[in-house]
Amino acid sequence: MSGNLAFIGAGRMAGAMVRGILNKGICEGHRITCTSAPDGTAEALARDTGIHCTYDWNTLLKNATWVILACKPQQLKELPADLGKLTAGKQILSILAGTTLSRLKEVFPESSNIIRCMPNTPGMIGMGITGFSPLNELDDEDEAQVRGMLGALGEVIRLPENSLDAVTGVSGSGPAYVFEFVAALRDGGVEAGLDEETAYKLALKTVQGAAALLKAVPETPETHRNWVSSPGGTTLAGLEVMGEANFREIIKKTVAAATHRSKELSGS
Numbered sequence: 005m006s007g008n009l010a011f012i013g014a015g016r017m018a019g020a021m022v023r024g025i026l027n028k029g030i031c032e033g034h035r036i037t038c039t040s041a042p043d044g045t046a047e048a049l050a051r052d053t054g055i056h057c058t059y060d061w062n063t064l065l066k067n068a069t070w071v072i073l074a075c076k077p078q079q080l081k082e083l084p085a086d087l088g089k090l091t092a093g094k095q096i097l098s099i100l101a102g103t104t105l106s107r108l109k110e111v112f113p114e115s116s117n118i119i120r121c122m123p124n125t126p127g128m129i130g131m132g133i134t135g136f137s138p139l140n141e142l143d144d145e146d147e148a149q150v151r152g153m154l155g156a157l158g159e160v161i162r163l164p165e166n167s168l169d170a171v172t173g174v175s176g177s178g179p180a181y182v183f184e185f186v187a188a189l190r191d192g193g194v195e196a197g198l199d200e201e202t203a204y205k206l207a208l209k210t211v212q213g214a215a216a217l218l219k220a221v222p223e224t225p226e227t228h229r230n231w232v233s234s235p236g237g238t239t240l241a242g243l244e245v246m247g248e249a250n251f252r253e254i255i256k257k258t259v260a261a262a263t264h265r266s267k268e269l270s271g272s
C-alpha cells in the first residue's frame with residue numbers, strides 16, 4: 005500500500021494490526037509510526053516490531069496518509085485539541101467500539117474520509133473478522149487499502165454503519181463468549197473426574213475442531229449437531245440439559261445485551 009501509517013494507540017488491537025500488516029508485507033515498518041499515553045506501550049510495540057514511535061503529535065501525523073485510531077473510546081477526549089487540524093486531508097480508520105462516524109467527524113472535521121471498523125481479538129493471529137463502514141464513498145484504490153490493512157487481522161466485511169453495533173455483539177465481543185464456553189466445558193470435565201489440564205486440553209481441542217469442521221464441511225451447525233446425536237445417546241442427554249436451560253435463548257440475550265451496550269456507548 006502507498007503512504008505512511010500513524011497509529012494513535014499501541015495496545016492489543018493496534019499491536020495485532022501492526023504485526024499483521026508487517027507479516028503480510030502490506031506496508032514496511034519504516035512507514036509506520038505509533039504513539040500511546042506516555043507510559044510506554046508505544047516504545048514496547050516499536051521495539052518489538054521495528055516501527056517508529058513518538059509522543060510528538062506533529063511528528064506522528066505530518067507525513068501520515070492513514071491515521072489508525074486504536075485508543076480506548078473513553079480516551080478519545082484526552083487526545084490533543086488540535087487533532088482536527090493535524091489530520092486535515094488525511095484518512096481516518098477507527099476501531100473504537102461504539103464510536104459513531106458522526107462522533108468521529110466531530111474529532112476529525114477536516115479529514116478526507118473516516119472508516120469505522122469493528123475487529124476482534126483473534127485478529128492477533130490473523131484469524132479475526134472485521135466489519136467496516138466508511139463515512140464517504142471509497143474509490144477502488146482506497147477500498148483496496150482499507151481491506152488490505154483490515155485484512156491483516158483476517159476476514160473483512162463491509163456493512164452499513166447501523167449494523168456495526170450488532171457486529172460488536174456477535175464477533176467483537178464474541179470471542180469472550182467462546183472463552184467462557186471453553187472454561188465451562190473444562191469445569192464440566194473436572195467435575196466429571198478429569199484433572200484440570202486434561203479437561204482443558206479436551207475442551208479447547210473440541211471447540212477448535214468443531215469450528216474447523218463447520219468450515220470444512222459446510223453444513224448447518226444444527227446438521228453437524230444431529231450427526232453427533234444418536235437416539236438415546238450421550239450427546240442427546242447433554243443437549244436436553246442445554247435445551248431445558250434455554251441455552252440458545254441465553255446466547256441470543258447475550259448478543260442483544262452487547263449490541264445494546266454498543267448503542268448506549270455510541271449514544272444512539
Ligand SMILES: NC(=O)c1ccc[n+]([C@@H]2O[C@H](COP(=O)([O-])OP(=O)(O)OC[C@H]3O[C@@H](n4cnc5c(N)ncnc54)[C@H](OP(=O)(O)O)[C@@H]3O)[C@@H](O)[C@H]2O)c1
Pocket residue numbers: 012013014015016017018039040041042043044045046074075076077079082083099100101122123124125176
Ligand atoms: N480488545 C478487543 O477485543 C477489541 C475488539 C474490537 C475493538 N476494540 C477496540 O480497540 C480499541 C483498543 O482496544 P485495545 O484492547 O487494544 O486497548 P489497549 O490495549 O488498552 O490499547 C489502548 C492504547 O491506547 C493508548 N492510549 C491511551 N490514552 C492515549 C492517549 N491519550 N493518546 C494516545 N494513546 C493513548 C494506550 O497507551 P498506554 O497503554 O500507554 O496507556 C494503549 O496503547 C478500543 O477502542 C476498543 O473498543 C477492541
